[in-house]
Amino acid sequence: MTTHAQVVVVGGGVIGLSIAYHLAEAGVGTMLLERDALGSGASRATADVVRAYFAGNPVSSAMAVRSLSAYRDFSIRPGLDLPLRRVGYLVLFTEQHQIAAFEADLPAQRAAGVDVELIDADQARRLNPLISGDLPLLAAAWSAEAYVSDTAAIVDGYAEAARRAGARLLTGVPVTAIDADAGRVETAGGAITADAVVCAAGAWSAPLARSAGVDLPLTEPIVQELLTTDPLPPMPDIPITLHAASGLLVRMRGDGLLIGMGYPGPDRGAWRRRVAAQLAVVYPSLTGSGLYTAVTGVRDASPDRTAFIGHLPGPPAFLYAAGFSGHGLCNAPAAGELVRDLYLGKDPGFDTTMLTARPDRVG
Structure with missing residues (x-):
C-alpha cells in the first residue's frame, strides 16, 4: 500500500466517493480508504430518493437543491447515466x-x-x-x-468517475486513528501520510474525528x-x-x-x-x-439533523463531512464540491459556517 498521498479520504460511502471524485477531478492526488466494501454503510440503506425539500431544515434543502442539479447533469459530468424517475x-x-x-x-x-x-x-x-x-x-x-434513483448506481458512478480522474480507491482497509497534526492516517496495514485528511466515515466518524482533535457530537451508530x-x-x-x-x-x-x-x-x-x-x-x-x-x-446523525462539514487549515489539513442524518444521498454532490473547495481554498458559493462543528451546534 502506498505510504503517502496528497489527500486521504476516509470512508467509501456516497459522501466519501463524491469527495474523492471532486478532488481527483480538480487534479488533486487522492486516495480513498474504506473499511469494508464501497457503499456498505448508510449508503446501503436508503430509499433511493433524491429530493430538495427538507422541512424545517433550509440548510440541508439548499445543499439538496445544488445536489439535485448535479444528479440531473450526471450524464454530462462526470459522464455516466443515472436512473431518475420524477414522482x-x-x-x-x-x-x-x-x-x-x-x-x-x-x-x-x-x-x-x-x-x-x-x-x-x-x-x-x-x-x-x-x-x-x-x-x-x-x-x-x-x-x-x-x-426515485438507485443508490448503488450513484455509488458505482462516483467510484468509476473517481478512478477515471486518477483516484485510488482501497477497500478492506479500516482506519483506526487520524493524527491531524502529523498528517498521518493509521490503518491495520500500516500508516499513510498525507497533506490533508478528510473524514467521511459516516457512523464511524466521531472517534476518528476526535483522534484528530475535532468533536463531532454524532449519535451512536x-x-x-x-x-x-x-x-x-x-x-x-x-x-x-x-x-x-x-x-x-x-x-x-x-x-x-x-x-x-x-x-x-x-x-x-x-x-x-x-x-x-x-x-x-x-x-x-x-x-x-x-x-x-x-x-x-448503519447510519449516523447530528443533533440538529444537518451535516457537519468543515476543516482545520494546514498543512497538514484536516477536513470532515459527517452527520448527514439520512440526507447523505440528497446532499452528496454538494458535499463533494464543498470539501473540494475548502481544501483548495476556493469560494464554495455556500456559507459553510452553517455546517461547521461550532460550539452552538456541538452543545
Missing part, C-alpha cells in the same frame, strides 16, 4: 400546527431554491389515491422536484431498516409520501411499496407491528399485507 414528494398534514410550521418555514425554503407549495386534502388524495378517506387530512406539502410489502395490484405510480405525524414514508418499488418509519431500535418485532398498524391507518387497502426487510444499514 414528487408529498407530506401529509393531519394537525394544524404542522401547517403553521410549514408556513413559517416556507420563506427560508424558497430562499434556498426549493419548489414547494401547500395543497389541499383533495389534491393530495388525487396525487396518492391510496390515502385513507377517513384520515383527518387537513393539507399537504407538495414538492414536484423529487425523484443507528441501524436503519426499510421494509417492502407483498406485491400489489397494478396501479399508477404514487409520489414519495410522508405522513408527518408518524414519520411513515412510502414509495412504489417494483410491484410493491418500500416503507420506512423511524428506527427499529432493539425490539424489531414491536417496531414492525407499529409500522403495520400505522400503515393500516394511512393506507387501509394495505391492511394485512406482509412486510419484509428490504435493506438495512
Whole structure:
C-alpha cells in the first residue's frame, strides 16, 4: 500500500466517493480508504430518493437543491447515466400546527431554491389515491422536484468517475486513528501520510474525528431498516409520501411499496407491528399485507439533523463531512464540491459556517 498521498479520504460511502471524485477531478492526488466494501454503510440503506425539500431544515434543502442539479447533469459530468424517475414528494398534514410550521418555514425554503407549495386534502388524495378517506387530512406539502434513483448506481458512478480522474480507491482497509497534526492516517496495514485528511466515515466518524482533535457530537451508530410489502395490484405510480405525524414514508418499488418509519431500535418485532398498524391507518387497502426487510444499514446523525462539514487549515489539513442524518444521498454532490473547495481554498458559493462543528451546534 502506498505510504503517502496528497489527500486521504476516509470512508467509501456516497459522501466519501463524491469527495474523492471532486478532488481527483480538480487534479488533486487522492486516495480513498474504506473499511469494508464501497457503499456498505448508510449508503446501503436508503430509499433511493433524491429530493430538495427538507422541512424545517433550509440548510440541508439548499445543499439538496445544488445536489439535485448535479444528479440531473450526471450524464454530462462526470459522464455516466443515472436512473431518475420524477414522482414528487408529498407530506401529509393531519394537525394544524404542522401547517403553521410549514408556513413559517416556507420563506427560508424558497430562499434556498426549493419548489414547494401547500395543497389541499383533495389534491393530495388525487396525487396518492391510496390515502385513507377517513384520515383527518387537513393539507399537504407538495414538492414536484423529487425523484426515485438507485443508490448503488450513484455509488458505482462516483467510484468509476473517481478512478477515471486518477483516484485510488482501497477497500478492506479500516482506519483506526487520524493524527491531524502529523498528517498521518493509521490503518491495520500500516500508516499513510498525507497533506490533508478528510473524514467521511459516516457512523464511524466521531472517534476518528476526535483522534484528530475535532468533536463531532454524532449519535451512536443507528441501524436503519426499510421494509417492502407483498406485491400489489397494478396501479399508477404514487409520489414519495410522508405522513408527518408518524414519520411513515412510502414509495412504489417494483410491484410493491418500500416503507420506512423511524428506527427499529432493539425490539424489531414491536417496531414492525407499529409500522403495520400505522400503515393500516394511512393506507387501509394495505391492511394485512406482509412486510419484509428490504435493506438495512448503519447510519449516523447530528443533533440538529444537518451535516457537519468543515476543516482545520494546514498543512497538514484536516477536513470532515459527517452527520448527514439520512440526507447523505440528497446532499452528496454538494458535499463533494464543498470539501473540494475548502481544501483548495476556493469560494464554495455556500456559507459553510452553517455546517461547521461550532460550539452552538456541538452543545
